[in-house]
Amino acid sequence: xxxxxxxxxxxxxxxxxxxGTVDFEIALKEGRSGIRFFEASQSLNFRxxxxxxxxxxxxxxxxxxxxxxxxxxxxNAIIYACLAGLEAWKDAGLTYHQDQIDFDSGMIIGSGALxxxxxxxxxxxKILKGNVKRLGSRxxxxxxxxxxxxxxxxxxxxxxxxxxxxxxxxxxxxxxLLGYEYLKLGKAKRMLCGSTEGDGVFxxxxxxxxxxxxxxxxxxxTNGSRPMCKSSVGFVPGSGSGSMVLETLESAQxxxxxxxxxxxxxxxxxxxxxxxxxxxxPNSNAVVHCMKNSLNQARVISDEIDLISGxxxxxxxxxxEIKNWNKALGGTQDQxxxxxxPKSMIGHCIAAAGSIELVATLIQMEKSFVHGNYNIKEIxxxxxxxxxxxxxxxxxxxxxxxxxIKANFAFxxxxxxxxxxxWQDG
Amino acid sequence: MDKSKIQxxxxxxxxxxxxxxxxxxxxxxxxxxxxxxxxxxxxxVDIVLxxxxxxxxxxxxxxxxxxxxxGQAIQVINDKLEEK
Numbered sequence: 042x043x044x045x046x047x048x049x050x051x052x053x054x055x056x057x058x059x060x061g062t063v064d065f066e067i068a069l070k071e072g073r074s075g076i077r078f079f080e081a082s083q084s085l086n087f088r089x090x091x092x093x094x095x096x097x098x099x100x101x102x103x104x105x106x107x108x109x110x111x112x113x114x115x116x117n118a119i120i121y122a123c124l125a126g127l128e129a130w131k132d133a134g135l136t137y138h139q140d141q142i143d144f145d146s147g148m149i150i151g152s153g154a155l156x157x158x159x160x161x162x163x164x165x166x167k168i169l170k171g172n173v174k175r176l177g178s179r180x181x182x183x184x185x186x187x188x189x190x191x192x193x194x195x196x197x198x199x200x201x202x203x204x205x206x207x208x209x210x211x212x213x214x215x216x217x218l219l220g221y222e223y224l225k226l227g228k229a230k231r232m233l234c235g236s237t238e239g240d241g242v243f244x245x246x247x248x249x250x251x252x253x254x255x256x257x258x259x260x261x262x263t264n265g266s267r268p269m270c271k272s273s274v275g276f277v278p279g280s281g282s283g284s285m286v287l288e289t290l291e292s293a294q295x296x297x298x299x300x301x302x303x304x305x306x307x308x309x310x311x312x313x314x315x316x317x318x319x320x321x322x323p324n325s326n327a328v329v330h331c332m333k334n335s336l337n338q339a340r341v342i343s344d345e346i347d348l349i350s351g352x353x354x355x356x357x358x359x360x361x362e363i364k365n366w367n368k369a370l371g372g373t374q375d376q377x378x379x380x381x382x383p384k385s386m387i388g389h390c391i392a393a394a395g396s397i398e399l400v401a402t403l404i405q406m407e408k409s410f411v412h413g414n415y416n417i418k419e420i421x422x423x424x425x426x427x428x429x430x431x432x433x434x435x436x437x438x439x440x441x442x443x444x445x446i447k448a449n450f451a452f453x454x455x456x457x458x459x460x461x462x463x464w465q466d467g
Numbered sequence: 468m469d470k471s472k473i474q475x476x477x478x479x480x481x482x483x484x485x486x487x488x489x490x491x492x493x494x495x496x497x498x499x500x501x502x503x504x505x506x507x508x509x510x511x512v513d514i515v516l517x518x519x520x521x522x523x524x525x526x527x528x529x530x531x532x533x534x535x536x537x538g539q540a541i542q543v544i545n546d547k548l549e550e551k
Contacts, residue, residue, distance in 0.1 A: 109483050113513075139486070177516050178509040 043227035047220075048464060050231075050298040051133025051286030053125040054400045057093030057279050057387040060101050061128055066404045068386065069412040070437045074263035075387050076277055081242055082249075089254035091262040093279030093388035094240045095121060114192065115160035115183060118239030121282035121393070122150050122189035123196065126233055130197060133286035134298055135231075137197045145292075147201030148190055148233040149219050150284075151212035153392025156184035159241025189237050189282075201229040209451035210352070211309065212236040213283060213395025214459055218307040220287040221459075230292040235284030238393040245278045251321075253356055254278060266385045267416040268353040269363075269424055269433060276354040279388030283396030285403070300464035301403045305444075306339025308332075312454035322358070323450045325365050331456040332369035332448060339460035341444055343370035346378045348411055348440070350402045350447040353382040354389045360423035362450070367427045377428040379440065385415040395449040395457065406442045406463045413437050468548050473541050480517045484510040496538030514540075522548060 052062050057075025059068040067073070075093045082090040097120060102111050105127045114120050126148070130137070137143075164180050167173065182188045187205035194203055202223065208215050213236035220232035238244070248254050255275045258265030267273040293300055310331045312324025336343070349366060353359050367377065383401045390397050405411055413436040420430055448458040478494060484506045485491060490498075500506045500514070511534070515526050518540075524547040526534075534540040 112483055175516060177513045178507075179513075 043225070045225050045227055046290035046303060047224045047287055048290050048293050048303045049285050049301045049403060050288045050293050051129040051131070051135070052301065052400045052403050053128030053132060053284040054282070054397055055095045055097065055121040055125045056281045056397050057095050060095060060097065062132070062400065062404060065400070066408060069383060069401055069404065070410060072413055072415040072437070073386060075279070076262045076265055078259060078262050082245065083259070085242055087242070087245065087249045088252070088256040089245070089249050089275070089277070090259040091255065091265045091277055092240065092245060093277060093390065095281045097121070097124070113179065115179070116155065116158045116188065116239060117160060117280060118152055118155045118158050118237045118282070119183060119189045119192050121280065122235065122237035122284070123193045125235060125237070125282040125284040126150065126193045127196065129235070129284035129286050130233060133288070134296070135286065139198070142198045142200040144200035145230040146199045146232065147203055147229050148194060148197070148199055149204045149206060149216045150190040150193060150233070151206040151208070151216045151236040151392060152186050152189050153207065153209060153212055153238045154244045155186050155188055155237070155239060157241070157243040158239030159243065160239070197233070199233070207392070208455050209453055210389070210391055210394055211449040211451040211455045211457040212392035213397065214399060214447060214449045214457040215309055216396060217285060217287065217304070217399060217459060218309050218457055221304045221307050224287055224289050231286055231288040233284060234287050235282060236392050236396040237282035238280045238391045240280035244391070248278055255355065264416055266355055266388050268355040268382050268384050269359050269414055269420055270417040271419040271421045273355045273359070273421070276356055276384070277388035279390035281387070281390050281393050281397055283393060283398070283400040285396070285399060301407055302461040302463050304459060305341060305462050306335045306337070306460045307458065308334035308338065309455070309457040310334070312456070314454045318454040320454070321452055323361070323456060324454055325361060327454070328365045328450060328456050329369045332366065332446070332458045335446065335458035335460050336369070341460050344376065345444045346370070346446055347442040348402065348405065348445040349378055349380040350398050350445060351380050351382045352449045354384060360421055363424045363427045375429060377432045379411050379434060380432055381411055381414050381434060383412065399447055399459070402445050402447055402461065406445060406461065409439060409441050411438050411440045411442070468545065470541055470545060473544050474537065476521065477518070477537065477540060477544070480521065481506065481514055484514060494537060496536065496541070498537045499535055500537070500540070518544060524548065524551065
């Protein structure tokens with residue numbers, strides 16, 4: 042069996058607090074918030090009236106898009122995925138041409154509720170008013186779950202496998218896991234992997250109804266997302282997209298590509314909606330199993346881990362997650378590595394969370410820092426009962442990161458964990 | 468309405484759907500939207516919607532079939548405007 046080593050050679054991001062990886066690095070370091078107040082949520086009686094939404098400008102789009110994409114594309118999830126994907130592709134030093142097809146490359150671009158993006162309001166209302174005749178050709182691809190990959194591939198022309206996974210909040214990390222496994226098997230030379238989530242009241246509304254969104258910060262939006270904080274009452278919804286070029290080590294080295302990190306191991310599993318696992322809560326045994334499996338596969342012991350990029354949304358699940366990390370890593374309280382999440386700045390970007398957070402992790406590995414967990418006034422006591430406070434930086438610290446582990450958990454009792462190692466030249 | 472004005476406005480509408488803009492420099496009435504201008508056939512629906520909005524007219528399915536070339540499209544628009 043072919044067992045290729047798999048590395049990451051390109052990254053791209055569209056986040057609520059930054060467009061592009063260069064600005065994202067600055068935003069992570071300075072703790073820039075992308076959480077804003079949304080009048081539509083207020084007028085429609087939402088409890089949570091804040092969210093994180095990328096401020097995509099026409100100027101930014103014009104760096105990547107032709108006039109058709111610039112002026113006609115409406116669906117935000119698709120726009121974000123195209124921008125992040127093209128940035129990652131270019132960052133990897135790869136090119137594309139409208140007359141060329143590349144059978145050695147494919148893509149896995151997952152999405153969550155792509156068809157519920159606010160832009161589709163126009164489609165729904167035309168249908169409901171009996172004006173179905175007035176729907177244009179974009180109504181299908183801008184509502185199908187594979188729409189982001191389809192539009193992105195119209196530009197790139199990749200001829201290998203093109204897939205759109207959907208697995209709620211692990212969608213992003215799972216897209217990278219799927220690409221990693223595919224490349225290990227030697228089925229392609231490179232895979233563009235990532236995920237995307239749009240925005241608007243149709244996506245946020247159902248979460249609001251579940252009473253799992255922050256409702257205490259409508260007048261002070263930037264303080265709304267407070268993972269691991271004692272006072273946190275829920276998460277803040279976000280949107281955006283992260284993208285990474287995964288490549289076999291052989292392919293990357295043969296073209297002299299810059300390598301960010303190697304994927305050493307990965308695991309995805311389900312708690313089966315059993316043993317405490319449900320539609321909305323994880324089965325902790327399965328979570329620990331998933332984390333441990335990824336470490337075993339990577340042949341990494343917990344002492345080697347420099348950074349944990351957690352899921353940590355700001356709900357009561359945070360303390361459970363910390364307990365599970367502690368269990369998976371062997372439970373020596375003093376030895377617990379640094380842990381963070383960018384969610385205090387960008388909210389929980391749902392299906393895009395995993396990919397955006399992986400890009401954040403790769404930037405921190407590349408630039409040797411660990412960004413702060415902002416907005417924490419007091420760490421939740423259930424968390425400090427498990428791990429030392431020094432493991433939870435509240436400001437950016439300089440730190441060499443060789444090995445990082447990243448996990449996400451999702452509705453439907455799904456878990457995904459990835460182990461990355463910074464690439465050392467030579 | 469002056470047909471040359473319609474031609475100018477139609478060109479403006481279709482530009483975004485034409486992959487290679489250079490073809491538009493020497494556009495003639497005989498240019499076929501799909502075969503010569505390489506407009507994806509799915510976008511004919513979009514062009515019809517854009518035209519309907521621009522001129523506040525309705526173009527029936529049968530009329531769409533008659534809009535293969537620039538000249539024919541102008542004719543259809545012109546006829547609809549005269550019906551108004």
